[in-house]
Amino acid sequence: MTDDPMVAALLREREGYVQGAWTTAWPPWTSNWRCAATLRPATHRPRPRVARRHRTDRRRRAAAGRRARTRPDVANEYADLATLKLALKITDAERDDLLTAALAAASRAIDKKTGRRFWLDPSATARTYHPQGRVLRDERGDLLLIDDVGSATGLVVETGRGSTWSAVTGYETSPDNALTEERPITGLLLATGTWGTGTTRVRVSARWGWPAVPDEIAQATLLQAARLYRRKDSPEGVAGSGEWGLVRVPHLDPDVRALIEPYMLPGFA
Secondary structure, eight states: OOSOHHHHHHHHHOTTEETTOOOSOOOTTOOOGGGGOOOEETTOOOOOOOOHHHHHHHHHHHHHHHHHSOOTTTTOOSSOHHHHHHHHTOOSSTTHHHHHHHHHHHHHHHHHHHTSOOSOOSSOEEEEEOSTTTEEEETTEEEEEEEEEEEEEEEEEEEEETTEEEEOOSEEEESTTTTTTTOOEEEEEESSSOSOOTTOEEEEEEEESOSSOOHHHHHHHHHHHHHHHHGGGOTTSEEEETTTEEEEOOSSOHHHHHHHGGGOOTTOO
């Protein structure tokens, strides 16, 4: 029996446990010696030890399964591996996984920083909008602001709510000649009529994204990916050289920001 009143009280409260079952070792992260007093049930059987090799194989299979899950943004990087390796003067394939991960991270970071994405959906999907706060009215008519649409293929516009929808015709896409100039459609213009009021919704089915990745976005992705790859050499966010000493690495390269700034939506700068 133990003389510690706290441990003794705990032992008395737990029926069916062997009192005084002390262990000779405890988890290394514990800072309280009382954690060493592990209460074991009377029917306790030690767990069989699993060979380290088997545990490692199990972890590798689990990681491979996680990588195999499909995500909508997989393989939608804004620059390719060959160009990044050329920029970094890397000729071997040993670091391809690190470089590919850097490209993916840089692309998704640009998405978040700009508030939009530059890859195009393979097929049309529907999104629903409430006209309130999204309609600009001028002498041309009512302009409904929507997310970036990168293709006129599969573009369908409807108004309604619930399960009742009616197709809209006679609208124009805005800006003019957007797709021809490899820029997205960002608005739908009605010269006559309105987009609805009250509980009316607008449902737009389209291929969302950009018709092509802009050159500035591709270059920004390469710069940011190279930066992320080299970040392993400055894990604390500090880079150093014999000439300049220690320099703190900023979270966003100024050149990357200058390249993506024209594409940032309001509120994402």
